[in-house]
Amino acid sequence: MAKWTETKPGEDLYRVLAPDGSPVDDQPDVDDETLRRLYETMRLSRVYDEKMLRLQRRGEISILSRSVGEEAIPVGSVAALQAGDWCFPTYRQTPTKLYWGGSLARAVAGLMGAEPETVDEHLPVEDGPPVNFSPVYIPLASNVPNAAGSAMTDALDDGDAVTLSYIGDGSTSEGDFYEGLNFAGVFDAPAVTVVHNNQWAISVPRHRQTAADTYAQKAEAAGIPHRRVDGNDVLAVHEAAREAVERARDGGGPMLLECVTYRVDDHNTADDAGAYRDDSQLEYWRDRDPIDRLEAYLLAEGVLDEAAVEAVEADATERVEAAVERAREVPTSDPQRIFDNHLRGDSWTERHQRAELRAERHGDNPFVDYTGSWAAADDRPLAALGGSVPDGDATEVNLVTAVRDALDGELARDDSVRLLGYDVGPIGGVFRATEGLYEEYGGDRVVDTPLSENGILGAAVGMAMRGERVVPEIQFMGFFYPAFGQFMYSLAKMRERSGGAFDLPLTVRVPYGGGIKSSEYHSESTESLFVHTPGVRVVCPSSPAQAKGLLAASIRHDDPVMFLEPKAKYRTQTETVPDDPYTLPLDEPRLVREGSDVTVLTWGAMVEEAVAAADGVAADVEVLDLRTLSPLPVEAVLASVKKTGRCVVLHEARRRVGVGAELSALVNEYAVDHLEAPIKRVTGYDVHFPGHQTEDAYLPDADRARAGIEAVLSYEY
Structure with a gap:
């Protein structure tokens, strides 16, 4: 049984407080205000979790993954951030936002199933937390490349923000984990990754995740320093995170912290851990409860007394109860909300499906429109659609040159535009679509990356979340398959899952199709996979003039765009194309x-x-x-x-x-x-x-x- 878990953590774990709350060595270098805030947040999180369990048992909320016994990791680490920093949490790190003043009522309303737009409407927040938070990630490890991209923004722009992300022990087996670490390491990005090691990935124990001695040492493959910390000692977590954050902010690059705890709770409220593990270990870990440990220290040092402890508990209970009542007042979401925040503007499809749903909800037959008139909105003649290529000085160019000219024009026009991909730099891409741009704009704007399609897309998403207009290139459509994780989890869904809080002004250039007599996976045409996915535009030009205008329009758009370039026509088709930048309307044939x-x-x-x-x-x-x-x-x-x-x-x-x-x-x-x-x-x-x-x-x-x-x-x- 001992092989399954780290029953008694080794002495390599950094520790500030012993399990009884006494200092291991010197007195912790933490001021009293921070000590109280750490304690109050952990206690608030515990009261919140207990209340949510009761609500879930009554059917008021959905499945919940609690942080009971693990609060020290999210609270101690997020407390190391400062205003302007970024945090990319998963579902196990609810306390991170509580530490920085996040709304309890909004969290409860979300668990009750309210759409984000409904929560925003009825529980508005004028001033959000001073630390920037991504949406909570459910597909584990997918946040790590996004966090790397966020941190790369600061590395490339000499910013001073630090990005913190979390990952569970089991999800260190995901490719996203290593790809994110590798990008952060290559670009010396100010990223701190916390492995929240509670020793169980639902029912799967440590020895089925890795043969490595520790999860921390996985960072060595990416050239990133690491440290192991007692995850039930909030002061140890805080001090280790503070040192890692300060190091990153000072230009020292990324770091990984493995914080070791134990999941004393079920994986979530639908789980029964007793079905797969021996609970004899629980007593050992409950004796090391992080809240009890800090409380003992604060009482011994006179930072709190018994009356203050009771007051903290009472205040937490009052706040949680008030939040639940406010969340209960949020009305049931209008079903029409399901269409919100996929793409900006509307379309025939959205209008028509909204009309179908409206008819269905009113008890009418939603399928009696045989002409498409329910969604009619544009009665312009066909000849008036598609815009027109402007007059002026023009040059005869082929399609790949038109693509290159569009990229050049957008790089010159907008400093937030950044190209990303492998081989896009000095050699100008395998098709020379970025030729000369590296020399013109430098390696911070035309960025060669590791060979990792999923990493490229994941980093691009993180950059776009920071307001960059990112243009990643995937060399061939057949190479896109490894990137479908980031495409589905992050790129296509970020705006919808954040209730419109995050735009992704991101245009993915993908040469597609056959006709060049190339080798396997160099001639794919799998556009239907993109088209089937909500939340992303798919654009495909047919000529040089169309390519230049549509690419510029795509880059300037706030929605993510898959821009499919017919590479067979790169050099076989020429056309007179205006020299100056211009755009053509998207969504029009x-x-x-x-x-x-x-x-x-x-x-x-x-x-x-x-x-x-x-x-x-x-x-x-x-x-x-x-x-x-x-x-x-x-x-x-x-x-x-x-x-x-x-x-x-x-x-x-x-x-x-x-x-x-x-x-x-x-x-x-x-x-x-x-x-x-x-x-x-x-x-x-x-x-x-x-x-x-x-x-x-x-x-x-x-x-x-x-x-x-x-x-x-x-x-x-």
């Missing part, structure tokens, strides 16, 4: 070719193929370049198909569950009575992208597109 017989819906590299196919048939073909795949320009799509009565969707990606399937469904739902033929999808095949010799057989081209057009033109009911 471009009418490339007006027609009356059939509509071709397409984007990116396939636009050129669609035009060639249209030129080769004896019919009046309309070609609509969607440009934005999320949110889709549904009104324009329906308007075009209702006019022509026929529709072909042309895209490079696989057919099954591709964006073409969604477009086909939308047309069938809202324009079926206008169709004179079934919709045809002209796409790649439902196979993995093939090798060199058979790539051409996979990729749609003008001939395949022409066949699709001719098929719908010849169809007769």
